Amino acid sequence: MAIPDVMAKLPHCDTNNNSNHHRQNNDSSNNNTDDVRIERTLAVLKSIETHDTTVADKYINPTKYIQHNLEVDDGRDQFKDIVVRPPGDNKVEFARYFRDGDHVVVHSNYRLPNFYQNSRVAAFDIFRFEGDLIVEHWDNLQVVPNKTVSGHTMFDGPTKVTGLDKMDENKRVVREFIEKGLIKKDKAVISKLLSPTSYTQHNPNIADGRDAILNALDLFTAKTLHAVYGSGNFVLGLVEGEMDGKHVAFFDLFRVENGLIVEHWDTVEEIPPKSEWKNKNGKF
Incomplete structure (x- = not known):
């Protein structure tokens, strides 16, 4: 075939x-x-x-x-x-x-x-x-929920990989944002690395804009950044943490432009107890 x-x-x-x-x-x-x-x-x-x-x-x-x-x-x-x-x-x-x-x-x-x-x-x-x-x-x-707070879907937005010469810088931006901004909840770092004028949010429960993510920090706990993958303007972080009292994985995709994060897509999935795993490799 x-x-x-x-x-x-x-x-x-x-x-x-x-x-x-x-x-x-x-x-x-x-x-x-x-x-x-x-x-x-x-x-x-x-x-x-x-x-x-x-x-x-x-x-x-x-x-x-x-x-x-x-x-x-x-x-x-x-x-x-x-x-x-x-x-x-x-x-x-x-x-x-x-x-x-x-x-x-x-x-x-x-x-x-x-x-x-x-x-x-x-x-x-x-x-x-x-x-x-x-x-x-x-x-x-x-x-995927029926409605999102921002009005965006979990999929729409730019798809083209650009800025290949900025790859290392963009990875550094995302790594700092996750490790210091999300894990340590340093609002100054978040304010520094997110675009103040154009931040498009595809998480279905959070609105567009930098202030919305600052106000959402208490909704989740990011604990460990396990890996970073990227190409040009797109960078994906694999993060372990908790939300709603559950052990979860956050896969966060960011689009970076001129040294600032301007867009975000993600998925959040509960990690089952180890006794229920079908393999021994772990989520990450």
């Missing part, structure tokens, strides 16, 4: 970048590798909609697939049996995506009736490659 032509149907995202995560990869300036890895990642995710298990056979390592979704065990066959093969009217729509070294990050809009009934789900998926095969996966999913 032919691999679906997912690249032709997607919003334009410039994938030719040479940015690196702190887990550095030497081939990150290879544009052909960028294209291959992103295309294979999107094909694997699209196979959830098409139920085509041959895609995973082609693009996921047959002997090494480390799974951080705590509802699924390790291994390529587990991904096929639990996620791809079961019948259902699944839908996978891509909002934005980029590559950082060995990692490909995808922000998606899912319909997964076997897991979430009729609800739409916002998701961040991260795949790690060794060579041209996927060997590891992280994700974070949140049910």
Whole structure:
């Protein structure tokens, strides 16, 4: 069965970048590798909609697939049996995506009736490659509400990767914002790094603007920044914390412009007790 032509149907995202995560990869300036890895990642995710298990056979390592979704065990066959093969009217729509070294990050809009009934789900998926095969996966999913405070959806907004020469600076901005602003709740740092005039918020429970996030600091507790991935103006932080008395993961995607954070998307997902994990790898 032919691999679906997912690249032709997607919003334009410039994938030719040479940015690196702190887990550095030497081939990150290879544009052909960028294209291959992103295309294979999107094909694997699209196979959830098409139920085509041959895609995973082609693009996921047959002997090494480390799974951080705590509802699924390790291994390529587990991904096929639990996620791809079961019948259902699944839908996978891509909002934005980029590559950082060995990692490909995808922000998606899912319909997964076997897991979430009729609800739409916002998701961040991260795949790690060794060579041209996927060997590891992280994700974070949140049910999309009917209404948002800001009026924006959890998906709309810019998709194009720009400012590749600012990658290191943009990662520094986001790391400082999370570690000092969100974790230490330093309002001066938040005020310094968020745009005072144009901050677009896609978290469904928070309004646009810098003041809104300052007023929302008591609603959650960010404890640990586990990883940062980025390309150009987009930077994703993986954060562990608490909200509403629950142990949760925050996956926060920021858009940075001229040294200031101007836009934010996120997903928040509860981390189940360790006794319920289907694998031993942990969320992060």
